[in-house]
Amino acid sequence: MSQFWKPGTEKPRLVDDEEGGVLFFTPSPSFSSGYGYASIEKQRQRLPVYKYRTAILYLVDTHATTIIVGETGSGKTTQIPQYLKEAGWADGGRVIVCTQPRRLAVQSVASRVAEEMGVKLGEEVGYTIRFEDVSNPDVTRVKFLTDGVLLREMMDDPLLTKYSVIMVDEAHERSTSTDILLGLLKKIQRRRPELRLIISSATIEARLMSDFFRRSKKRRDHESDEPGPQVEPAILSVEGRGFNVEINYAEEPAPDYVQAAVSTVLLIHEREPAGDILVFLTGQDDIDAAVQLLTEEVRTNGKKSSGFIVLPLYSGLPRADQELVFSPTPRGKRKVVISTNIAETSLTLEGIVYVVDSGFSKQRFYNPISDIENLVMVPISRASARQRAGRAGRVRPGKCYRLYTEEYFLKHMSDAAIPEIQRSNLVSCIIQLKALGIDNILGFDWPASPSPEAMIRALEVLYSLGVLDDDAKLISPTGFQMAEIPLDPMISKMIIASNQFGCSEEIITIAAVLSIQSIWVSARGIQREMDEAKLRFAAAEGDHVTFLNIYKGFLQSGKSSQWCHKNFINYHSMKKVLEIRGQLKRIAQRIGIALKSCESDVQVVRKAVTAGFFANACRLEAYSHNGMYKTIRGSQEVYIHPSSVLFRVNPKWVIYTSLVSTDKQYMRNVSTIDPSWLMEAAPHFYQQQRPHHLH
């Protein structure tokens, strides 16, 4: 069991043995009880960032861009916007804005700042996330947003003129919207010398950020005569408030990391003092397997391992099950949380003292040549490994057990993960840039440039959707309408087309359902019951019309959660469908789409779906006995997914709206079509085809 390492026999190593490690500051005891009894002002002064207050204000005043390297618990996110406010950056009706990658962070940071400033949330301090605007343009002076919302705001105000200082927090996470935002902010900066940027990043990305904002396409001496702040970015490091984390490496690579993780948990439980354990694995399968192994251990090994509670954690888990991990650990027990990457950044668990790191995670990769997205298990980066280890040092000194060797960590892991934008389909991102007037996509100054293949593929798709002209310029008004809709352009095209077909009400419902994960409850082992439930709504025309039946049933039940439960439908998903549908309805009206229902004429619904997804039309192979289809344009081999209502029905002509790529390419969400609709919907796309292919 202990063949991988021997905790206690190895000399402890601290996280800071590596260049740019995460956690190496021990706070004085008075810090650790959170906000305690001290006055708010005293608490603010105790935060590590406080002693840099003057330095930060000076740098922001004199530099166009300031990069803040702030470790966990430095207080940068809540304090810097307040310092800026106190220094007068919000005077004269100007606004200080701070972006976050996640909605929950926006809400919690905004409410903390409002509390510290002693104001009502939504007045002087406010926030905006999708579906929720808690701000007042007349009085809000400090505002928190998701970076996606700020990008959307640029469609109305391309230079973001309201804002005096823009702080981009957690920039090192390199989400697609953060990267696009950084590229655009750099452009805005040239037009607005009075604007100040603060980029908050972990150590690993600070140099990259600085280089990005330094390098200029214009000649530097041209700018040096101009008055204003220094163009050269400033970098300031602020220490955090984590505790020491001792790192233990495996002595040799583990052949089976699930088994190794389980053994390690048992070893910690046996030898180490109280404290909860967090295990990082890759996905639901791994996690369920580990939970089962540990549960069996408790059953067979009785007393020795009885003192722990094993809990899985991943985003697909029902909400109530997820919340179990936040319940306090009973006295004398040890909580073992087996998690995906969700616990790396999105959720913070208190009370974790031991971390077990498998060294792997799942990442999505997009192949622009085949136009297929794949979920792949890959080794994590060193930055990620440090972040995971840091989760053990939040309440007191902790330990991290890495299920890989130190040599592997040092020599084979990359510094940082590949930015999302280099692993993604770019169609949505490029139409957004085009709408903002960025026409030279290949020449856009990205923090990390996507591959030319991916950019060209995205341009081809937009061209085929009829929104780009021969000069690759956005066609007005369709292109701009499409960019207004916050969905994949193929779905947006379907919505715009529904206007002519008189079925916008139905299509907007379908669009809302397609943009959530799944409307069915996620559970294994109840497949039969679920299939039966599905049959109650199944339409011969396919999954899209089935969605309409479900939505109708949900409305007729009075939006009842019991009705959902009875029919194996996820109530939270349906509520989300209602929210998205509401937003899409407002946007549709704004861009001139009449809300109209086709009542029971479902043929026009499928025609509208075809108008957006014509590229995904497939025909059943004539001599296929296993349900093999081929896409008409690319002759790619695809199959109907077993969860589709058309599974085993195998109609001759179908169209799909999403593809999952596992051992085969499975079409998910499939409708039957008449091939003549394809020529109607996209003559330019199918005119090269020989006519007999469409019979």
Added chain:
DNA sequence: GAGCACTGC
């Protein structure tokens, strides 16, 4: 008869 890392507008 199969399978879903994680965000976000």
